[in-house]
Amino acid sequence: MGELVNALQDMGLSMNEAKAYQALLRRGPANGYEISKRSGITRSVIYGVLDRLVDKGYALAVDSDPVVYAPLPPSQLVKRYRETYESNIERLECGLKRIASGLDAENYILGVAGYDDTIRKARELIRGAEREVVVSAWGSDCVPLQDELRAAEQAGRTVILFCHSKVPFRVGAIYEYGLAEEIIRQKWPARRIMVAADCRTALIGDIRPDADLGIVTSNPMIVQMAVEHVILDILHLAQLKKGIGDLAERIKTGEDYRRVIEEEHGRLGLGGQPLPTPIPVAIPAGR
Known part of the structure; x- marks a missing residue:
């Protein structure tokens, strides 16, 4: 599962955010204490991490006592990444073409x-x-x-x-x-x-x-x-x-x-006129 954490980091998540999302995927909805145990993230840090996941749309918070967190389904996450990156690539392509058209x-x-x-x-x-x-x-x-x-x-x-x-x-x-x-x-x-x-x-x-x-x-x-x-x-x-x-x-x-x-x-009658030499000429020292 380390590869998943690395991939999520490549997509913009911090290491703790990637670990918390991975922990949610493993066993489904859980409260902050349970996610802390599964991910290895300390309890003093986990709630801030979960709040950021909710803000970014990677998790949902269910209003209960205690609050329970559920992961964004993998299919929806992949769809969002694909749409975002395709849109970014299109904008990049258009921008590069505009700049390149002005180059000589x-x-x-x-x-x-x-x-x-x-x-x-x-x-x-x-x-x-x-x-x-x-x-x-x-x-x-x-x-x-x-x-x-x-x-x-x-x-x-x-x-x-x-x-x-x-x-x-x-x-x-x-x-x-x-x-x-x-x-x-x-x-x-x-x-x-x-x-x-x-x-x-x-x-x-x-x-x-x-x-x-x-x-x-x-x-x-x-x-x-x-x-x-x-x-x-x-x-x-x-x-x-x-x-x-x-x-x-x-x-x-x-x-x-x-x-x-x-x-x-x-x-050909060119012998009396100087012509470029067909091989490199040695240059005298000092010149």
Whole structure:
């Protein structure tokens, strides 16, 4: 019966009130002395407790000598709790909607901590997409998303994957370099993952050896930049394949990647102009 006392306390009764109501339920109507004995509440306290139960509607006082107390039937108590909480939930829902309608969701940037949380949020975005899913990730990080990606495709969503390595399953439109992940790791120690749903919400994360970092946002500027980054990656891949052919045959190391990129940029007439480096640049000490 300790669980009943705890539940009644969760519903707003004090411990003594819960014990007294429980004692009334055990043996039915009783006077204050009897309830004191059954509940373990001292006689100096029990009458104040019973008066509060009557005031709150948990008990009825029968005018007799001595006064006899009867519990509110359990079915009526449960009905009252249910009606009260349903009413409160409705008021809470209405109030929250009124407040939320005035918020600017575009300004929100939520942090994502850890690999599991990153994958969980990526799955949520894919499941929530209504039109299009765009993913940029390493092949090994696409694997935990494959069920959601296949379900999205089967539901008629456009699914687009970009990958510097190789995606080990087929779904939607896949654009991949096909490089071994150990080669990519020489260029980028962090594994970048980006998932965009309907170009409205995006997850952007870095999976690092020391710590995983990520954000989820509906800020249109950030989401558009992320999606456009994937578009440019796809166009760049197409241009490289057109000029070079099988990238996996030409690129065996991280240095090969830099050399191939520079050669292709030179072939396109961009060699004389500065371009962003495809790998992190070491910053001299003191700068």
